Amino acid sequence: MDVPADNGRVKYVDVLKGFIIVTIVFLHIIFSSKGDAGSPAVPLQALYFGLIAFFLISGYYYRPDRGFKANTGKRFKQLFISIAICAVVLSIILFVWITILGQSPDLDDFILALQWGFGNNNLFASLDDPLSYPMCGAAVGYYYLWGMLFAFVIFYALADHVMDDWRKYCAVIAMLLAITCVETMYCRYRLPFCIHLAPISAAFMFAGAALAKFQIVEKIDLAKLKDVKYWCIFLVCLIGGFILVFLFPPGINFDLLYFGKYEGFSVFPYFFEAVMFFVVFLFISKFVSRIPLVSDIFTEAGKHTLGILLLHGFIASFIIAVFCPLTTTSWFPSDLTMMQRIPIALATVIICYCVCRFGPQFIKKIKDGSKE
Numbered sequence: 001m002d003v004p005a006d007n008g009r010v011k012y013v014d015v016l017k018g019f020i021i022v023t024i025v026f027l028h029i030i031f032s033s034k035g036d037a038g039s040p041a042v043p044l045q046a047l048y049f050g051l052i053a054f055f056l057i058s059g060y061y062y063r064p065d066r067g068f069k070a071n072t073g074k075r076f077k078q079l080f081i082s083i084a085i086c087a088v089v090l091s092i093i094l095f096v097w098i099t100i101l102g103q104s105p106d107l108d109d110f111i112l113a114l115q116w117g118f119g120n121n122n123l124f125a126s127l128d129d130p131l132s133y134p135m136c137g138a139a140v141g142y143y144y145l146w147g148m149l150f151a152f153v154i155f156y157a158l159a160d161h162v163m164d165d166w167r168k169y170c171a172v173i174a175m176l177l178a179i180t181c182v183e184t185m186y187c188r189y190r191l192p193f194c195i196h197l198a199p200i201s202a203a204f205m206f207a208g209a210a211l212a213k214f215q216i217v218e219k220i221d222l223a224k225l226k227d228v229k230y231w232c233i234f235l236v237c238l239i240g241g242f243i244l245v246f247l248f249p250p251g252i253n254f255d256l257l258y259f260g261k262y263e264g265f266s267v268f269p270y271f272f273e274a275v276m277f278f279v280v281f282l283f284i285s286k287f288v289s290r291i292p293l294v295s296d297i298f299t300e301a302g303k304h305t306l307g308i309l310l311l312h313g314f315i316a317s318f319i320i321a322v323f324c325p326l327t328t329t330s331w332f333p334s335d336l337t338m339m340q341r342i343p344i345a346l347a348t349v350i351i352c353y354c355v356c357r358f359g360p361q362f363i364k365k366i367k368d369g370s371k372e
Helices: 009-030 041-059 068-100 105-117 142-162 166-186 192-213 214-223 229-249 262-290 292-301 305-325 336-371
Strands: 250-253 258-260
Touching: 009 041, 009 105, 009 262, 009 305, 009 336, 041 142, 041 192, 041 250, 041 262, 041 305, 068 105, 068 142, 068 166, 068 305, 105 262, 105 305, 142 166, 142 192, 142 262, 142 305, 166 262, 192 214, 192 262, 214 258, 214 262, 250 262, 262 292, 305 336
Parallel strands: none
Antiparallel strands: 250 258
16 A cells, blocks of 8 residues: 655545545445455456555555565554554454444454454365354454555565566566465465465565556656557557456455456456556546546545555444444345445545544644643
């Protein structure tokens, strides 16, 4: 979930990040009724590739001058501490809240919530086994952050050694995809901290770093709408991406290492589909960035993607618990209607943004006041 430095920030990248995180929140709340998103139509499958964009962006804005130790140290401080605090604190708050509402979760439910938060639920069980969801669980999407954290370790360990050689780039990506292929076919087990997601996640980071060689973000930012090359690249990626999606429909259960109906071999078309749609999303975000109010909304959301991802499960459950009991068969009750889910999703995004945007200022004022 990297961003460029503030003095070199590209607005339409923030627009893209904001659109993706808002979409993720809506998809989780609206379509996640039985622990998964079902089998949506092809356009929605293509939209799901937005989830991969954060890996690509992280690779794109890689800074090689920091070194492995400094890079990994920064990531562990940023991600590990954030996930750990939220996994514990938000689960406690939700446990107390639903107890007050009379839903009475037990200690086992709280322990399961912590296991989900730290990516250690159902350890070494098959990825295909049914899951039990904690009532006081707030860790919706945390698997993604654990996969990202350990993907950074792989990426930072190898990046400096392949940056100047395309053959090494291709070899590393092929190796990581092959590892994921083997995992998918023969080693479908839940590993601690979701490290089974690290190889494929790191492959996308290397793809993002490869795109940085072409400076695609900067070129799109500077391109004019009348430029023929501008439209050619967009159309090639759009048409090529949809052709691949129709020929090799991608899976939408990234956390389960399900990439399509061809088992492990689906990871290879999945990789190229995701990269193509990432380029498409960049172009679309450039268009959207020209729309004043809409671009401002997504830009602001894009500046707080980590916070929104960490908080949205907690906020949504906090709201839903007031109106109906939480269940252990899915993150959110399956009997909620679409008309009930949409306002909950909208309220969740707004509250998450307000907490991320104004929370640090509020805490700072409290600290300053206590010092005085």
